[in-house]
Amino acid sequence: MLATLPACTGPLSTLEPSGPAGASIATLWWVMLTGSSILFVLVMTLFLLVIQRPGWGAGVSPGGWLVLGGLVLPAVVLLPLIAYALIAGESLLPLPGQAPPRIEAVGQQWTWTFRYPDHGAVETRNVLHIPAGTPIDILVSSQDVIHAFWIPRFAGKIDAVPGHVNRLRIQADQPGRYAGQCNEFCGLGHAGMRFDVIVHRPEDFSVALARAAASEGPEKK
Structure with a gap:
């Protein structure tokens, strides 16, 4: 063993x-x-x-x-x-009354789109940006079939279901780059439905997110 x-x-x-x-x-x-x-x-x-x-x-x-x-x-x-x-x-359950920052994670064969409603609703594709040391509510949904949102080093997985929003609370201890993936078979491209998670220092998060969203460009959205 x-x-x-x-x-x-x-x-x-x-x-x-x-x-x-x-x-x-x-x-x-x-x-x-x-x-x-x-x-x-x-x-x-x-x-x-x-x-x-x-x-x-x-x-x-x-x-x-x-x-x-x-x-x-x-x-x-x-x-x-x-x-x-x-x-x-x-x-692992959120305490009543807590209202941490929100990020929407939308799965679609075979990409993840992340929206930040607390930051002007900007979007990033296949890269999730979060601040370190802060609880974040990930609002997970799907546009086509059932997927599953999973960042193994942060929390358990949660299903992304069409027409329904599931909430997962995560928190990263340290800045750095981490990996996430779809953990529910969703078609031939399932194995490649992965995403990166970039954890920033809290004071750098807003600027880093704005730069990342700007670099996406309208053509990538």
Whole structure:
């Protein structure tokens, strides 16, 4: 298992989080991995006891084994994991009354258009610009088929559904360039439906966005 961990790095890795939501999801993954490993060890221990010590456990009825091995043993591990997952999931939800900046993400085979209603409704294509250290509400929709908006290092994915707007709250810890993609098969060009995320220092964001939108040019919109 340890030999496979180097493959869990890179621009699309959920195990290298760069925001609070991404960190919560990564922690949940490690907790689930630990819990499943504990459950595996317990099951294999029982298996080896039966193989190495014939007659061990003969005093337990078949019904007792079903209850102990099928209910009690998994519950000891799975119930705490479920409780932790519910708590982690609740922590990802926006708090009532908060109204952070908004960015509209519109999917269309096979590009992403980003609109910034709080900045004169300017648009960028396949490049999302956000400020660092600030919660941002991404309003996700689609113009044709179902897509999925996903920036692995920031948060979980959310579907882009025609005629419906879904909201995803993200936050980036540090300035830099990150990667996002469509994570729902949407046609032959699905594999190329990726986008870049450029995170700016808060004081540079407005100017950088204006320059990026101007460089798009009317012909690209």
